[in-house]
Amino acid sequence: MDDELPPEAGHAIGAVFTGRGSEYFRIWVVNLLLTLLTLGLYSAWAKVRKATYFRHNTWLDGHVFDYHGNPVAILRGRLVAVVLLTGYTWAFQFSNAAGLLTVATLCAAGPWLFMRAQQFSLANTSFRGLRFGFRARAGEAYWTVLPVLALWFAPVVGGAFVSVETWVYWTPTFASVLAWPWMHHRLKAYQRRNAVYGDRDFTFTPATLRFYGVYAKGFAFVVLGAILAAVTIGAVFAWWHRSGALLISSRIETWIYGALAVLAFYVVAWPYLAARLQHVVWSRTRLCDIHFRSEIKARPLLRIVLKNVGLSILSGGVYWPWTTMALARYRIECIRIESGVPLSTLAASLAAQPVTAAGEGAADAFGFDIGL
């Protein structure tokens, strides 16, 4: 039986990405100009054009992906997101009651918005004429996302009512940190197991322990990196102070420390986490007879990130489009698709989702994209 074949003996193809920095740069500049001229309104159209650029340049088995997002739906979603985030940022400054009210609103609307955002992004992506989709069920969305939100907001709410020195504040903070891999895995599993292509469902084998393993190693890298950075910078500053060559105010010094810590995390830990997690998530994802494999490696990714950060800083942000393209290209081209039968044979058996009464257009009517 075909099912019994080990994937290597079947048919494997890799994804190809043909987006280039010099072209994406021109798109970015024009998008930016129009966004500024329209006071931000064009950003929804800009997002559609960028999403289209990514999909039209992603090839699989000789065909590209397509995007059908409606800019007006995106604009609507962005307005909601701006209102919610502004509320969240300012509410606790206004009063504790207002803060609690905002958190309650976020908890009530959050899972639904998250679900709709997944649906919007997938339902507006197609390949070979068939749309992807997302099984949006409110009950499952709330069951999945609410515990994550509760853990996320616990320290914020606690901090508003008690002093930072007390255990009431630190216990939820500590719990959120410990539960982070669990939360991340919960959301990823939810996204994957509800994804749909045509009339077929994606499946996802849970991997909570693997997530904890990856995060533990990533954390170890951060600690190591932080110690190394602190020792180096400390030595440099000590030399500076002793030689009196340069008087830096203590505030600038703190700022440099902070910036370097963030940079160290982004450069050292992010590539590792991104590579390992992408690998775990794809290797656990299946679509009928199709297995996915991500051959992404932390070290090449680290090289790309190092180069990107360096050139972005040197160019004052202008290098950014090249950065995006290099990262996308590496991450996409690391994905391989394996199946026991040729993909064209598989494709012939795939059909569109049968149209249900309220099915078509639902994603658009309630379409939201909050940029998750």
Added chain:
Amino acid sequence: MTTFSGFRFDGRHAEAVPVIVHIDEGELIVKTADGTVDGTLLDRDRLDRVVVSEPFDRAPRLVWLPGGAALEVPDTNRSFAQQLRRSGVELSLAVRLQQRWPAVIVALAVIVAMLGLFYFKGLPATARWLAFSLPPRLEARMGEQVLGVLDKHYMRRSSVDIERRTRLANRFALAAAATAPGVRYRLEFRAAGNDGINAMALPGGIILVLDGLVRFAGDEDAVLGVLGHELGHVVNKHSVRQVLQSVGVGTVASLLWGDFSGVAASVPVVLGMLSYSREFEREADEFAIAFLRSQHVSARPLYDFFVKVRRWQSRLEDGQVPDFLATHPSTDERLDRLRREIR
């Protein structure tokens, strides 16, 4: 007649059907490419009823047909694009701009100019207008909130003796009545856990003075000068303007590099806060000078205080509460201004 080969997807199955596409008298005609001379006719649609995707350097053109089917037409030599243009299919303004490097360079220059104008003129003016039209109740709430947090975590009651505090408060009230009539303010004395030397103006007119500053300054006229400086911040609503300006910078930064990462977008916010405060410090200094003048008090003790702080500061470690030099960078320019006043 030029024909183009591509694929057709019917939107109901994943099958890719090889097709031959050609444009004839404003119509897009799609036939199967099954080896027969003419192929089977699949679609015949008026060009104004189909939607053609934006052209990209290495991507095929996607054509969405009215019936729900889609075509994928590779166009590496741009002949399909040319044929579309000849048949009257217009490209959007954005696409025409981004296809030309000179236009892109001009666009970039316009963006830089707009950002500069926004940063140096538009944003400060908007923040100023907003700060002065904000309901006073909201601003007062913000101030109370900040004071509440500081009190809960970092501040203790002041231990400077009450006589000295009252004397300072009275002299301050006289000068404030002369230089800033009608401006709401509230003087609060506190002690910081680390004996921090500082004074700050919170939203809503709250002026916070730390014991460390009162003791370190010694001379009462110097403390009065510092309080005058803080009142200058209050009069000009600097703290609210600072918050509003950094929100503005953050918003624009996230428009520029938003989907890059939160980190990259937050760097300009910090930079913005660093450079804006200089401007505000100068304004507050001007106010402090007028404030002291109104009571015929010399600015010399204030000048001496600044110099003393600057000398002392390099030996201090960072505490939880930002210290005076950190929040009031005493540049040579500021000291020069005070020195001129003394003469």
